[in-house]
Structures are given as structure tokens and as C-alpha cells.
Amino acid sequence: MNPNTLQELRGILGPYGLISSSEELRTYECDGLTNFRVIPSAVVLPDSTEQVQAVVRVCHRERIPFVARGSGTGLSGGALPVAGGIVICLARMKRILEVDLVNARVVVEPGVINLEVTGRVASANFFYAPDPSSQSVCSIGGNVAENSGGAHCLKYGFTTTHVLGLEVVLPDGSLVHFGGKTLDAPGYDLAGVFVGSEGTLGIATKITLRIVKRPECVRTLLAAFHSTNEAGAAVSGIIAAGMLPAAIEMMDNLAIQAAEAAVHANYPDCGGLLLVELDGPVAEVDALMTHVDEICRQNGAWEIRVAQSETERALVWKGRKAAFAAMGRISPNYIVQDGVIPRTSLPQILSEIDQLSIETGLRVANVFHAGDGNLHPLVLYDRRIPGQEKAAERLSERILELCIEKGGSITGEHGVGEEKKHMMSKMFAEPDLDTMQRVRCAFDPLQLSNPTKVFPRTRLCGEKPGEYVPHPLEVAGIAERF
Amino acid sequence: MAELFRPASRTQADGIGEVLRAIVGPEHVRIATEEDAVAGIAPLVIVEPANERQVASALRCANQAGLSVIPSGGGTKLDWGNRPRTADVILSTRRLNQVIEHAWADLTVTVEAGCTIAQLQRTLAQHGQRLAIDPLWPERATVGGILATNDSGSLRLAYGALRDLIIGITLALADGTIASSGGKVVKNVAGYDLPKLATGSLGTLGVITRAVFRLHPLPRKSRTLSIPVKDAADMQRVILAILGAQLAPAAVQARSGNVDILLEGTPDGIAAQESAIKEFGVVREGSPAVWKAREELWPPSGAGPIVKFTTLPSGLSAAAARFSRYVVQATGVGFAQFEGDLAGLRAEMERDGGSLTVLGATKLDAWGSPGDALPLMRGVKEQFDPKGTLNPGRFVGGI
Numbered sequence: 001m002n003p004n005t006l007q008e009l010r011g012i013l014g015p016y017g018l019i020s021s022s023e024e025l026r027t028y029e030c031d032g033l034t035n036f037r038v039i040p041s042a043v044v045l046p047d048s049t050e051q052v053q054a055v056v057r058v059c060h061r062e063r064i065p066f067v068a069r070g071s072g073t074g075l076s077g078g079a080l081p082v083a084g085g086i087v088i089c090l091a092r093m094k095r096i097l098e099v100d101l102v103n104a105r106v107v108v109e110p111g112v113i114n115l116e117v118t119g120r121v122a123s124a125n126f127f128y129a130p131d132p133s134s135q136s137v138c139s140i141g142g143n144v145a146e147n148s149g150g151a152h153c154l155k156y157g158f159t160t161t162h163v164l165g166l167e168v169v170l171p172d173g174s175l176v177h178f179g180g181k182t183l184d185a186p187g188y189d190l191a192g193v194f195v196g197s198e199g200t201l202g203i204a205t206k207i208t209l210r211i212v213k214r215p216e217c218v219r220t221l222l223a224a225f226h227s228t229n230e231a232g233a234a235v236s237g238i239i240a241a242g243m244l245p246a247a248i249e250m251m252d253n254l255a256i257q258a259a260e261a262a263v264h265a266n267y268p269d270c271g272g273l274l275l276v277e278l279d280g281p282v283a284e285v286d287a288l289m290t291h292v293d294e295i296c297r298q299n300g301a302w303e304i305r306v307a308q309s310e311t312e313r314a315l316v317w318k319g320r321k322a323a324f325a326a327m328g329r330i331s332p333n334y335i336v337q338d339g340v341i342p343r344t345s346l347p348q349i350l351s352e353i354d355q356l357s358i359e360t361g362l363r364v365a366n367v368f369h370a371g372d373g374n375l376h377p378l379v380l381y382d383r384r385i386p387g388q389e390k391a392a393e394r395l396s397e398r399i400l401e402l403c404i405e406k407g408g409s410i411t412g413e414h415g416v417g418e419e420k421k422h423m424m425s426k427m428f429a430e431p432d433l434d435t436m437q438r439v440r441c442a443f444d445p446l447q448l449s450n451p452t453k454v455f456p457r458t459r460l461c462g463e464k465p466g467e468y469v470p471h472p473l474e475v476a477g478i479a480e481r482f
Numbered sequence: 483m484a485e486l487f488r489p490a491s492r493t494q495a496d497g498i499g500e501v502l503r504a505i506v507g508p509e510h511v512r513i514a515t516e517e518d519a520v521a522g523i524a525p526l527v528i529v530e531p532a533n534e535r536q537v538a539s540a541l542r543c544a545n546q547a548g549l550s551v552i553p554s555g556g557g558t559k560l561d562w563g564n565r566p567r568t569a570d571v572i573l574s575t576r577r578l579n580q581v582i583e584h585a586w587a588d589l590t591v592t593v594e595a596g597c598t599i600a601q602l603q604r605t606l607a608q609h610g611q612r613l614a615i616d617p618l619w620p621e622r623a624t625v626g627g628i629l630a631t632n633d634s635g636s637l638r639l640a641y642g643a644l645r646d647l648i649i650g651i652t653l654a655l656a657d658g659t660i661a662s663s664g665g666k667v668v669k670n671v672a673g674y675d676l677p678k679l680a681t682g683s684l685g686t687l688g689v690i691t692r693a694v695f696r697l698h699p700l701p702r703k704s705r706t707l708s709i710p711v712k713d714a715a716d717m718q719r720v721i722l723a724i725l726g727a728q729l730a731p732a733a734v735q736a737r738s739g740n741v742d743i744l745l746e747g748t749p750d751g752i753a754a755q756e757s758a759i760k761e762f763g764v765v766r767e768g769s770p771a772v773w774k775a776r777e778e779l780w781p782p783s784g785a786g787p788i789v790k791f792t793t794l795p796s797g798l799s800a801a802a803a804r805f806s807r808y809v810v811q812a813t814g815v816g817f818a819q820f821e822g823d824l825a826g827l828r829a830e831m832e833r834d835g836g837s838l839t840v841l842g843a844t845k846l847d848a849w850g851s852p853g854d855a856l857p858l859m860r861g862v863k864e865q866f867d868p869k870g871t872l873n874p875g876r877f878v879g880g881i
Contacts, residue, residue: 102722103794125728147671160675161646176855182792182814182836183643184632184682187852187878188859192645192678196671216728236587242610242699280730281758284751340667342588372669373588409670416672427672428662435653435661435866436674442861454673 001041001086005062009044009086012054017092019043028087031072031079032134036418040067040081047092049167049175049205055088056203057173065451068203070110070139074146075336076417078198082452088203090141096120097206105164105181106209110141114148117209126211129156132413133321144204147196149413151247151320152277154371156212158413160195165208168194171201171444181208193439198415199450201443215279218246219289220313223301224270228252228366231272232346234299235370238276239343241295243288248371249275252350254330255323255365255378262326265319268303274370275320323367324378331363331380333389335396338414339403343373349402353377360395362388374412375403401426416454425456434459495526498547498571502529505539514572520552521561521843523569530574534652534660534691537573541689542658544571545871551656552873553685555596555624559631561843563684563876573689575626581605582692583666589697590649590666595626595690606697614641614698616733618777626690632682636733636744636773636811641698644681650694651677653687656871660691668696679862686877687866701746704732706768707759709741717741718799721812723762725795729755733773734812736802742772776809776817783807787842789820797834804830817841852878 001020010018019025020042029037041064046052059066065085072079081087094111101124106117114135117128131150132138138148143159144166156162165179179191194201225231231250238245251259251273259265267273276292278285289306296304307313327334341349350366357364365378377399381392400410400423410416410423424433433455440447441461451458495513502511506529514525526549531537544551549570554560575596582592586609593602599613599620606612616635617628628634629651634643641647650664653676663676680690711717720741724734733744743759745752759765779788793801793814801816802808804827810816820827820840828838828850840848852859856879863870863881875881 100794100796102796104725105794147675149669149671153669157642157646158669158671160678161642170858176858177853178855180835182794184790184792184815184837185852186837186839186849187855188687188862189645189678189682190855190858190862192681193675196675213726213728215730239587239589239699242702244698280747281728281751281755283754284730284747287748287750340665340669342585342590342667344585344587369669373667374669407666409665409667409672411672412667412669413671420672424673427665431659432661432663433673435655435659436663436676438865439674439676439679439862442858442865 002062005058005064006042008058009042009055012051012058013044013046017045017047017051019045028069028081028089031069031074031077033075033077033080033417033419036077036080038081038083040087041084043087043089045089045092049169052088052169052203052205053173053175056169056171059086059448060172060446063446063448065448067450068141068145068199070142071113071137073134073138074142074415074417075338076411076415076419078145078415078417078450078453080418082450090139090203093205101126103181104211104213106211108140108207108209110139110144110204110207112140114138114140114143117211121211125214127214128209129162129212130159133324140207140209141204144195144207145197145199146413146415149374151249151369154248154369155244155246160192162210163191163195163207164210166191166194166204167206168202168204171446171449179208198417198454200440200454202449215281217282217285218277218279218313219285220275220277220307220316221289221292222267222305222307222316223274223276223296224268224303225272225274225300226270226302228272228350229347230300231274232370234274234296234301236344237295237299238292241291243292245276245371246279247275247277248369249320250368250370251320251323252366254363255367258326258330258365259319259323261329263318263322265315267319270303275316320367324376327365327378327380331382333381333383335379335392337375337377337379337396337399338411339375339377339400339408340412341373341375341403341406341408343370345406345408346370346373349375349406352402353399356395356398360391362392362395364395369412372412373408397423418453421454421456424454498544498549499527501543501547502527502540505543506531506536510577518572520569520572521565523566525552525569525572528572528574530577532577534578534654537578537689537691538654538658538660540573541654541656541871545656545658545869548869549871550874551871553626553630553689555627556598556619556622558619558623559627559633559841562631562841562848563873564848564880565843565875566873567875575624575689575691578691584609585666586611590668590694591697592650592666592692592694593625594692596624599623599625599628607700610700611697612700613647613695615644615647616773625693629681629690629693630683630685636735638813639734639811640730640732645678647695648677648681648693649696651680651690652692653680653689654691655688656867656869664694666694684877685873686863686881688872701732703749703752704744704746705752705756706770706772707743707745707756708766708768708772709743709763710739710766711736711741711763714799714802717802720762721798722795724759725812727758729758731755735775736798736810737772737775738807742768744773779807779809779817779819782842783819786820786822787840787844789818790839790841791816791818791831791836793831793834793836797836800834801831801836849878
């Protein structure tokens with residue numbers, strides 16, 4: 001990077017806010033998806049909106065692409081640096097700016113950790129609902145970028161449901177505000193389109209969140225079935241009975257083994273495990289729990305346990321939330337996938353995944369948000385065996401193709417990022433993608449904000465008349481102008 | 483302003499009429515009459531396409547001819563927003579009225595934009611499900627219309643607003659592009675969330691041709707309670723007490739003198755919640771009809787238009803005290819008969835972080851301030867509809 005630019009950045013951020021030595025930059029070469037790595041030219045650690053703005057203005061003037069990063073826990077390579085670009089890490093902007101319990105609103109900076117929001121309001125019986133499995137380390141800014149979900153979004157909705165307002169630094173450095181503390185602000189729902197845009201539309205520097213009153217009671221039921229098909233039939237029964245649990249999670253035998261090895265959650269050793277959580281007023285939950293119990297038994301559950309204490313409940317969830325990391329106990333390497341299918345296609349896709357597993361000789365563990373059809377197949381492999389990594393990648397891609405064939409999606413909560421952008425043209429037609437990019441052109445005509453992610457081809461927007469300056473991506477032959 | 487008074491020319495009407503007839507068939511195009519005027523602006527023709535392709539072709543032709551297009555569903559809210567600069571072609575979605583797929587076991591529905599809410603709900607009820615909204619005039623209001631005007635209703639408290647329930651959309655853009663985003667599954671983060679961008683955009687970005695929604699089961703049982711309140715302060719006290727308790731009401735609204743509570747669920751659950759609510763006031767059995775109270779504000783009573791206001795729950799009493807007739811939901815979204823100085827009242831409400839929009843044709847700006855994102859909103863409009871074909875001038879900042 002141009003030394004003058006580095007000097008300018010240092011001037012903005014001070015001596016401790018800029019990282020440019022190659023050893024230190026390596027820390028930022030990837031996010032939670034470690035098979036893609038790019039070393040950025042510089043990393044900046046702003047601690048205020050003004051600093052973010054100043055840095056982005058420099059990027060805009062110098063045409064330097066930038067990538068925002070929170071805690072770096074993303075699983076699709078959304079925070080993967082861009083070659084020749086800088087990483088803007090928001091981890092130092094971690095203040096909770098306002099807590100308004102009467103109106104159930106909390107205003108935070110992007111570096112605030114997801115679980116800290118709940119921590120701050122728990123004593124007043126509130127919680128922040130979106131609960132990605134990484135919630136003890138992931139940042140709200142990252143959650144906004146990815147529109148993170150979690151087990152409880154079946155009932156409570158995703159990050160986007162809980163983000164009411166945003167302060168955003170646009171890719172030209174200007175500061176704008178979307179939505180606010182009240183609902184239905186006049187104008188386009190730009191907060192709605194910004195959440196989940198994976199850092200491609202700008203950088204959120206202040207986020208107004210909705211918090212939720214903690215329900216009077218929470219009950220968690222664990223049911224063991226001989227197979228995932230039986231467990232799946234029970235899920236259908238619960239939905240058909242008109243219930244909307246707070247969460248319905250399913251694990252297959254391989255996933256159970258891994259979770260047991262990792263956190264000793266004391267799960268029954270079964271072919272399909274169902275975890276059903278109901279919450280709400282005690283009388284309501286008690287009535288429905290009896291019904292859930294019946295439905296599970298009718299569908300072949302041979303063991304049913306209801307967590308008897310908060311400690312038991314926490315342990316049940318710990319096993320589920322640790323499932324990805326637990327794969328390390330049973331396989332040297334694995335790929336986490338994030339496909340979605342209409343829930344009723346579950347038995348079919350599971351048998352197809354089984355078939356693929358037999359054909360390739362690779363084991364696949366399955367963890368699902370069963371209530372909303374979000375699959376997390378974990379493809380296990382050993383990098384040391386020649387060809388296995390490639391085979392695992394092909395298998396996991398094939399699973400996503402099956403999801404698309406069933407009318408589903410290539411990602412339910414992890415984002416498209418770098419990993420799945422080539423799958424976007426399988427899920428969407430060209431005019432669909434083109435129309436989405438119209439939004440991008442309005443926000444970021446120079447395509448500087450996380451420019452190579454989400455879309456299979458970066459399309460450059462018609463610039464205003466003036467001297468033609470080729471875009472670095474254009475020069476490199478990885479983008480076209482239209 | 484010259485455009486505003488451009489007279490509808492007979493030749494122009496004949497010209498575009500002929501093109502549109504070729505697309506949709508002669509019986510589905512008619513020359514407009516005075517009754518078709520949109521907020522006082524006379525259109526040239528009314529076109530009723532049969533499908534998405536025809537919508538896109540009709541739009542493309544109007545766009546090429548430099549004529550403006552006003553999308554229309556049931557026409558219940560056609561006068562919301564600013565007066566259009568021009569209104570050459572009314573594009574009616576009346577014939578796009580099918581429920582395409584009710585995937586009841588997956589709790590989703592794909593429906594065409596011209597289907598009325600009542601028709602949709604009747605179809606969904608056959609499998610014990612519903613789209614959990616209670617918009618205005620469901621017998622006539624269409625899926626496309628409630629999305630464009632973002633009219634969710636009081637069930638939003640428990641189930642979220644339209645923006646939270648819509649999971650997929652297909653839009654026909656002014657240049658004839660047909661674009662889908664989202665999908666048919668509840669959980670999906672692939673690509674930008676255009677369903678949310680289109681919701682509340684008043685048809686200025688594209689014509690909504692179909693939408694996909696997540697559904698909820700019909701409640702096993704529901705019960706409406708009403709608590710009489712003596713003034714606005716008392717009203718706010720009761721609402722905050724209900725919101726602050728660990729209850730799960732489906733809806734809470736205030737009308738002059740009453741707070742209404744809708745409880746849904748099992749008989750046991752409802753009974754338990756009812757006894758908890760008795761601590762907050764004198765509870766009376768309410769009529770389900772109170773949830774239609776919003777509709778009773780119309781027609782406006784001569785003095786001024788009906789307005790929509792937003793406030794924080796802690797500002798409910800201050801907001802309500804400004805109106806004589808109002809219905810306000812516990813989420814802070816209210817509707818009222820407006821009288822007096824709009825600019826002054828709007829400035830006050832905006833200062834408190836809220837908003838005040840006019841629902842109906844007046845000489846006043848319908849929207850108020852969209853804030854510092856207005857240039858960006860104009861940029862989005864420019865990308866989707868560079869010639870300003872769709873609903874010109876009706877949205878915020880003259881978009």
C-alpha cells in the first residue's frame with residue numbers, strides 16, 4: 001500500500017489503530033471459514049464513527065476496497081479480506097450506548113458481543129432474541145451483516161426482525177440513518193435491505209435493537225427416536241397440531257456422538273434426537289407440552305426427558321450449540337453447510353444425503369433447525385488423504401444443489417460470502433441477481449465495500465460522466481462494467 | 483409543475499390503448515373516465531393484465547412511451563401518498579388473483595398480488611392456518627396493496643409486521659424486467675432482501691406480482707378483553723403494565739376510553755393470562771369487532787384527513803392526547819382523525835423520534851421527513867425506475 005496512504009490512516013487512527021506489518025496482518029487473513037485466506041494490505045481498528053468515516057473517505061478517494069469485520073466468526077468467508085484492500089475491524093467499538101427498558105430498545109455499537117446485550121438487560125427480565133451458536137463471541141455488527149439466525153428464530157425471527165434502526169457509513173464516507181426507535185419510518189425500508197447484505201452496502205456504526213420480555217417459563221423436551229425419519233414425522237405432527245415452539249432442533253446419530261464426546265450432554269444414543277422448546281405463560285406451555293409429549297410418543301419416541309432445571313436445560317443446549325466444534329472429536333476436518341429446504345422434504349433429502357455419503361465414502365453428520373428446514377450437514381474428511389478435501393467440497397456443494405432442487409436455499413443463516421457466491425446463479429436467474437445489484441449500485445457505485453462477495457460476478461455501475469478511472473477489479477479482469 | 487396539469491390527450495390514449503390491447507387482449511383495456519381519477523389526476527387508460535408476463539410487457543411499453551403507471555389492487559388505498567405528478571396508465575392486478583401454492587405442511591403460501599386478503603385467509607383456513615395480519619378492509623384489499631402501503635395491523639405485536647412475514651417477492655420493474663428475490667423457505671439469507679425493500683415502497687420500485695409468506699396456525703381459541711381507561715395517561719399505564727408483564731397477548735390497542743387486549747392460545751393459557759390482566763384494571767369481555775375500530779375512522783369527518791402516527795410506547799399518552807378520535811396499537815403505531823396544524827404537529831412528533839403521515843389525498847405533503855437517507859432513497863429509485871414511470875411523485879421527497 002502507498003506509504004502516504006498508510007501515513008494518512010495512521011494519522012486518523014493513532015499509533016495503535018493501524019496494523020500493517022505482515023506477521024500481524026496474518027491474524028486477519030480469514031474468518032471462521034478457514035479454507036479461504038487473503039492477507040490484506042492493512043487493518044484499521046477505529047473506535048468511533050468519525051474514524052470509520054475518515055477511513056472510508058480515504059478508501060473512496062484512493063479507490064481502495066475495504067472489508068468490515070467484527071469478531072471474525074462468520075462461516076461463509078464474508079469477512080475474508082480483498083487483495084490490495086484494507087480490513088476495517090469494528091471490535092473496539094463495543095459500547096452499549098443506551099438501554100431503554102420501558103420501550104424495550106437498546107442502542108449498541110457494532111463490536112458489542114451478542115450475548116452481552118442479553119447480559120445487560122437480563123436482570124430486568126429481558127433478552128435479545130437472535131441466538132447464533134457463536135453468540136458468546138460474535139458481534140452485533142457481524143450479526144447485522146449476515147442477518148444471523150439461531151435456534152430460537154423459529155418463533156422470534158432473525159436479526160432483521162430485531163434491528164429497528166441503523167447508523168451507517170456509506171461507501172463514500174457519508175453518514176446516514178435508517179429506521180429508528182419507532183416503527184415504520186417514512187421512506188424505503190433501507191434497514192431491511194441493509195441487514196443481511198454481508199458488508200456490501202456500507203458499515204453499520206450504531207444499531208438500535210429491540211429486546212424481548214423473557215417468557216414466564218421455558219420448557220425443553222428431549223425425545224429419542226430410532227431414526228431421523230421418525231423424528232421428522234414428530235416435527236410435522238407438532239406443526240400440524242398448530243403449535244409454534246420457540247425451537248425445534250434435530251441431530252442424527254453421528255452428531256450426537258460428536259456432541260457427547262465434546263461436552264457430555266448426556267444425550268440418549270439414538271438414531272434421531274429431537275429437542276423441542278416451548279416458552280410463554282406457564283399454563284399455556286404446560287398444556288402444549290403434554291401435547292408435544294403425546295405426538296413424540298405416537299411417532300416412535302422411546303425416551304422422553306424434560307429438563308428439570310435451568311442447569312439441565314443449559315446442558316441440553318450446550319450439546320447442540322457445540323455440535324459444529326464437536327466434529328473435531330470424530331474427524332480431523334469437516335465442512336459445515338447451511339442449506340434450507342421446505343421442511344416436508346426432510347426425509348427425502350436425508351436419504352439422498354445418505355446415498356451420496358455411501359457413494360463418496362465420506363461421513364456426513366446432520367444437525368438441523370428442524371422447525372424451519374435449515375440443515376447443517378457436516379461433511380467429514382481427512383485433508384491428509386489425497387483428493388478427500390476436493391471430494392468433500394463437491395459433496396457439500398451437491399447437497400446445496402439438492403436444496404435448490406427442492407425449492408430451498410443455499411444459506412439459511414451463514415450467508416453467501418465468498419464460499420457460495422458461485423451457487424447464486426443456480427438459485428437465482430440472471431435478472432434476479434441483476435435487480436439485487438441495482439441496490440448495490442445505489443449504495444456503492446464504485447464497488448468498494450466488500451466488493452467480491454455474495455454475487456458470482458461483480459458488476460460495476462455506470463459512473464457519472466467524468467474522467468474514466470479503471471477499477472482495480474476491472475484491471476484484474478474479475479469484474480465488468482455495465 | 484407544468485407536468486401536473488398535462489391534459490389527457492385522446493390521441494395518446496388511443497395510441498397506448500392499442501399497444502396494451504395487443505398485450506392483454508382488447509376486452510382488458512378501457513379508456514379511462516372521470517371516475518378513474520387518482521387523487522384528482524385523470525388517467526388515459528386502465529389495463530388489466532392476466533399474468534406476470536403481461537404486467538411486465540405493459541409496463542415496458544408504457545415506460546418506453548414515457549407514460550406514467552399507477553399500480554392498483556383493490557383500490558382501497560389508492561389515494562394514499564402524495565398526489566401523482568401524472569397518472570397515465572392504471573395497471574390493475576385484479577386478474578392476478580390466484581393462491582398459487584399453499585404449502586400448508588411447510589407453513590408457507592405463494593399468492594398472486596391481486597388476491598384479496600379475505601380470499602387468501604379463506605384458503606389458508608381450510609388447513610387451519612392464516613397469514614397473521616389484520617389489515618384494513620380485507621374483503622377488498624389485495625396482497626399487493628397491503629404490501630405496497632405496509633398495512634399490517636395490530637397482530638404485529640405477537641407475529642411481526644408484513645416485513646417479518648414476507649419471505650419472497652416477484653417484481654415487474656419499469657423496464658419490463660421480472661425479478662424474484664427471497665424464496666419459498668422461512669429461513670433464507672441468500673442475496674439482498676428485496677421483499678423488505680418493496681414492502682412499504684408504494685409501488686415506486688416495481689409492480690408486485692406475487693409474494694410468498696410464512697404462515698401461522700389459527701389460534702385454538704381467542705378472547706378479546708377491554709379495560710376502560712379514564713384518560714390518555716391511564717391508557718398508557720395499562721398498556722405499559724401489560725407489555726411489562728410476562729404475558730403473551732396477540733394484540734393490544736387503545737381507543738378513546740378503552741384498552742383492548744386479544745389473547746390467543748389454549749383455554750388454560752388464556753384463562754391464566756386473563757386473571758393476570760385483572761390486576762391492571764377492570765376487565766370486561768370485549769367484542770372481536772373492536773379489532774375493526776381502525777376502519778371506523780374512515781371516511782374522515784370533514785375537518786381533515788386520517789393520519790398514521792408512530793411513537794414509542796412511552797409516548798403513547800402524549801401522542802393520543804393530540805387527537806380526538808384515534809386507534810393506537812401497543813407497538814406505537816396509531817391512526818387518527820387529524821385536525822389543525824399538520825406541520826406543527828408533525829414537527830413535534832418527529833422531534834420525539836416518531837412520524838406523522840397522511841393517509842389520503844390532500845394538498846399537504848403526505849410523508850414528512852425521511853431524514854438524511856433521502857438522497858440514497860432517490861438513488862435506489864433511480865436504479866429501479868430511472869424514468870420515474872411508477873407512481874411519480876407519490877413517495878417521500880417527491881420520489
